[in-house]
Amino acid sequence: MSERQYVIRRARILGGEPTDIAIADGVITAIGPDLPLGDATEVDATGLVALPGMVDLHTHLREPGREDAETVLTGTQAAARGGFTCVHAMANTDPVADTAGVVEQVWRLGREAGYCDVQPIGAVTVGLGGTQLAELGAMADSAADVRVFSDDGKCVSDAVLMRRALEYVKAFDGVVAQHAQEPRLTEGAQMNEGLVSGELGLTGWPAAAEEAIVARDCVLAAHVGSRLHVCHLSTRGSVEIVRWAKSKGWDVTAEVTPHHLLLTDDLVRGYDPIYKVNPPLRTADDVAAVREGLADGTIDIVATDHAPHPMEDKECEWSAAAFGMIGLETALSVVQHTMVDTGLLTWEQVAERLSAAPARISRVGGGHGRPLAVGEPAHVVLYDAEATRTIVPADTASLSRNTPYAGRELPGRVVATFLRGIPTVLDGQLQEVSS
Amino acid sequence: MKKHLLSAGDLTRDDAVRVLDTAAELLGVAQRPIKKLPTLRGRTVVNLFFEDSTRTRISFEAAAKRLSADVINFSAKGSSVSKGESLKDTALTLQAMGADAVVIRHHFSGAPHRLAAAGWTNGAVVNAGDGTHEHPTQALLDAFTMRSHLMADAAPEPGAPAGPSGGMGRDLAGKNITIVGDVLHSRVARSNALLLHTLGANVTLVAPPTLLPVGIDTWPVETSYSLDDSLEKADAVMMLRVQHERMNASYFPSAREYSRRYGLDTTRMNRLPDHAIVLHPGPMNRGMEITADVADSGRSVIVEQVTNGVAVRMAVLYLLVGGSTNDEGEA
Amino acid sequence: MATPDNVPDAAADPVRPTADPVRTVLDAGEISRALTRITHEILERNHGSAEVVLLGIPKRGVPLARRIARRMGEVEGREIRSGALDVTMYRDDLRLKPARALEHTETPDDVDDKIVVLVDDVLMSGRTIRAALDALGELGRPRAVQLAVLIDRGHRELPIRADFVGKNLPTALTEKVRVRLGESDDTEDAVAIVGPATGGAA
Numbered sequence: 022m023s024e025r026q027y028v029i030r031r032a033r034i035l036g037g038e039p040t041d042i043a044i045a046d047g048v049i050t051a052i053g054p055d056l057p058l059g060d061a062t063e064v065d066a067t068g069l070v071a072l073p074g075m076v077d078l079h080t081h082l083r084e085p086g087r088e089d090a091e092t093v094l095t096g097t098q099a100a101a102r103g104g105f106t107c108v109h110a111m112a113n114t115d116p117v118a119d120t121a122g123v124v125e126q127v128w129r130l131g132r133e134a135g136y137c138d139v140q141p142i143g144a145v146t147v148g149l150g151g152t153q154l155a156e157l158g159a160m161a162d163s164a165a166d167v168r169v170f171s172d173d174g175k176c177v178s179d180a181v182l183m184r185r186a187l188e189y190v191k192a193f194d195g196v197v198a199q200h201a202q203e204p205r206l207t208e209g210a211q212m213n214e215g216l217v218s219g220e221l222g223l224t225g226w227p228a229a230a231e232e233a234i235v236a237r238d239c240v241l242a243a244h245v246g247s248r249l250h251v252c253h254l255s256t257r258g259s260v261e262i263v264r265w266a267k268s269k270g271w272d273v274t275a276e277v278t279p280h281h282l283l284l285t286d287d288l289v290r291g292y293d294p295i296y297k298v299n300p301p302l303r304t305a306d307d308v309a310a311v312r313e314g315l316a317d318g319t320i321d322i323v324a325t326d327h328a329p330h331p332m333e334d335k336e337c338e339w340s341a342a343a344f345g346m347i348g349l350e351t352a353l354s355v356v357q358h359t360m361v362d363t364g365l366l367t368w369e370q371v372a373e374r375l376s377a378a379p380a381r382i383s384r385v386g387g388g389h390g391r392p393l394a395v396g397e398p399a400h401v402v403l404y405d406a407e408a409t410r411t412i413v414p415a416d417t418a419s420l421s422r423n424t425p426y427a428g429r430e431l432p433g434r435v436v437a438t439f440l441r442g443i444p445t446v447l448d449g450q451l452q453e454v455s456s
Numbered sequence: 457m458k459k460h461l462l463s464a465g466d467l468t469r470d471d472a473v474r475v476l477d478t479a480a481e482l483l484g485v486a487q488r489p490i491k492k493l494p495t496l497r498g499r500t501v502v503n504l505f506f507e508d509s510t511r512t513r514i515s516f517e518a519a520a521k522r523l524s525a526d527v528i529n530f531s532a533k534g535s536s537v538s539k540g541e542s543l544k545d546t547a548l549t550l551q552a553m554g555a556d557a558v559v560i561r562h563h564f565s566g567a568p569h570r571l572a573a574a575g576w577t578n579g580a581v582v583n584a585g586d587g588t589h590e591h592p593t594q595a596l597l598d599a600f601t602m603r604s605h606l607m608a609d610a611a612p613e614p615g616a617p618a619g620p621s622g623g624m625g626r627d628l629a630g631k632n633i634t635i636v637g638d639v640l641h642s643r644v645a646r647s648n649a650l651l652l653h654t655l656g657a658n659v660t661l662v663a664p665p666t667l668l669p670v671g672i673d674t675w676p677v678e679t680s681y682s683l684d685d686s687l688e689k690a691d692a693v694m695m696l697r698v699q700h701e702r703m704n705a706s707y708f709p710s711a712r713e714y715s716r717r718y719g720l721d722t723t724r725m726n727r728l729p730d731h732a733i734v735l736h737p738g739p740m741n742r743g744m745e746i747t748a749d750v751a752d753s754g755r756s757v758i759v760e761q762v763t764n765g766v767a768v769r770m771a772v773l774y775l776l777v778g779g780s781t782n783d784e785g786e787a
Numbered sequence: 788m789a790t791p792d793n794v795p796d797a798a799a800d801p802v803r804p805t806a807d808p809v810r811t812v813l814d815a816g817e818i819s820r821a822l823t824r825i826t827h828e829i830l831e832r833n834h835g836s837a838e839v840v841l842l843g844i845p846k847r848g849v850p851l852a853r854r855i856a857r858r859m860g861e862v863e864g865r866e867i868r869s870g871a872l873d874v875t876m877y878r879d880d881l882r883l884k885p886a887r888a889l890e891h892t893e894t895p896d897d898v899d900d901k902i903v904v905l906v907d908d909v910l911m912s913g914r915t916i917r918a919a920l921d922a923l924g925e926l927g928r929p930r931a932v933q934l935a936v937l938i939d940r941g942h943r944e945l946p947i948r949a950d951f952v953g954k955n956l957p958t959a960l961t962e963k964v965r966v967r968l969g970e971s972d973d974t975e976d977a978v979a980i981v982g983p984a985t986g987g988a989a
Binding site for chain 1: 542543544562564565566567569570573574586587588589590641643646669670671672674675
């Protein structure tokens, strides 16, 4: 593999002063000015920010089961174009990833695709049914080495079952990632409950339905001394509860999606299901609160909740449409727009929240989430923060087109992504990758 | 007027008064030996009903036919829609048939907006009731009925022609309208709140707290939990239907308790001012939100609402598709 | 009435340059005399007023019908009421403009078996009268329909002619005939020709 040598010229690591980065055999071999080129391929990164390869803790790859919406190959290609080197595949596939067999299949498909490491997430309960624990230990012991368990899409609403899951995963240092949605309070819910839902006559989804579960789970996790991860937190109340739990020293982590950092429920007014998502878009006050929470570390990470859906599931009446948005290729731009350009986060903090922290939470191996330093695995993103682009739905590697940002101008563009020293994206284009 | 009628909020005060004035003139057509006008000859009006509503459909059908439009009734039951055809494909089919107006009734809130906004049809879209969102023509016929009773003595607006019904050219300025019942799930209440406010009336929504939507404090209305407190000043009281499926969903303890606290009976009716009228969008649950005595009393204008419905829908169809439907020609 | 025969209200049309010459062709006195003559002609033709129903076509036909009714009443020694017949819904040019507000239709009497005299201000293409005949047909079956107009300016597009004419006014198509009445326009009665006079017509 010695031909796999690159020298990246004048990259601004974490937004700092320009410097060169040398990569050989999948490892960062040198960092400094004017590195000798030797046999290596030169990559001009003048003006570009270098970040460690990003890690998404919340991705729906849809395979197996809904290969019309996304496959592991297309999903990881989209991830690579978004600057990710590792994605965590959610368990709500068909069949559900609730056995060692299914998680190993997803893990193997990811390795074959070669664009991005795929770390499967295991279901908490059999078939996401919410009644019986899945074989968590078997999934942990499998080749997929699962550490994150989630019924995402559904809430583990039974308090006893949630307690048992939190306790049980301690045996292998696992974490339960909860989709916090009290089911009775959200029966038939279509959008955030508030003045817009009242006006539009759509069944409301109260913030309390999320906050009640977040609060309960924090208390349960503290009680049994386990780790809890709160998926896609979306309300001011949830931020405050997690802040309180952290202040008590409890081992609680939380994520926010890019779309909850930017979009509000006002967008629902046209009834375009492109804005239909779970949890729903909230109010401007909630957006302000999750930005604050992400800035002060209450919210540990940004995770995309990339949720591809075929056209026909969105080109219909609001209430008939599927929940979800794609987001892998726009995540970093939205984070830049909402957090960096507003002065709330530095690039160093972006690297923490989109790479180091998610890798830490999931205990994922493969050198993900490591800093850009000599001797570290070469998972590198080169990002043009000065660029602007207008989002065109068709311009995606994903099989689906359900981006909520169509026609919107966003800052930044991923120029290159290196996975273990191999470029998956160069000049913004996907590269041929042989695994 | 805008191209479509999706929400009562689409109408300005002048638009709404124009619809009511036009309806007043058209009401006379129903009394003629020949109840037909040639105005929409050659135009096609599609009644696209995804939800059963015989009352609303025949009202729109009669309105379109009295204006000589070709009417195509498309009901979801037994059609390709029940076999899984999407709204989009249905709309494209109607577009291919050259629909000038699509009257849509749908169990999902916002379906008419989708139809109008997604570019699947060029026709004018008329919302004939969508989910728990709006029912603008119902609000118009309610306002028409109120105006003809409450504004009959008022001198017509200067310059307005003398009309067959009271209040030509007038709005409902200063009138107190009380709407009682399941506001949360009522498209009639939403459209009426918007339209009556536009027409200058003071609207009070009365319901148990469980049946008022979150955020109602931002609506241009008063709210009350007590029907008894809202009767004495009311010029009109509108009783909303309580759906059977609400009765077992803990919105209120029992039908009896609801009826006792929020039903309109003779005792309560007698506390209304002498000129006050009672409305109900139908179909009624006699004995639940309204007693039979009240429904059949002299103050009840419920049957008149149905008659007025045809005239109001004629007015809406005429104003939306009777003239040039392209934007040029606006002078 | 809002036919193409007429000039829109000058106030409602601020864009129109005021440069076009305005020539008054009938003043208030002449209009009054023309209406009186029409009244007598109607009475003479129909052997009195017993069978006659006067229906004005909005907008300016309505006050004209009312004036004729008043004169007729003076001659006949009893009160005679006129009515109004809105033709908007029967027009053949509906699709050329945005939907218009409706005018009021009101008949003083049953029209069945009566002699209906339609009254309008200006007769040009005849299309308004065609619409009026359709509208009338749905109110009942008159024994006969006659037409009275203040001005006949020619340029007919349909086989329609007036029975009673206040004044025949040959005009060019480039010209407009403007009728102003106290009741509808809040100004002194006048009929004027507006527009560039072509050489021949001058």
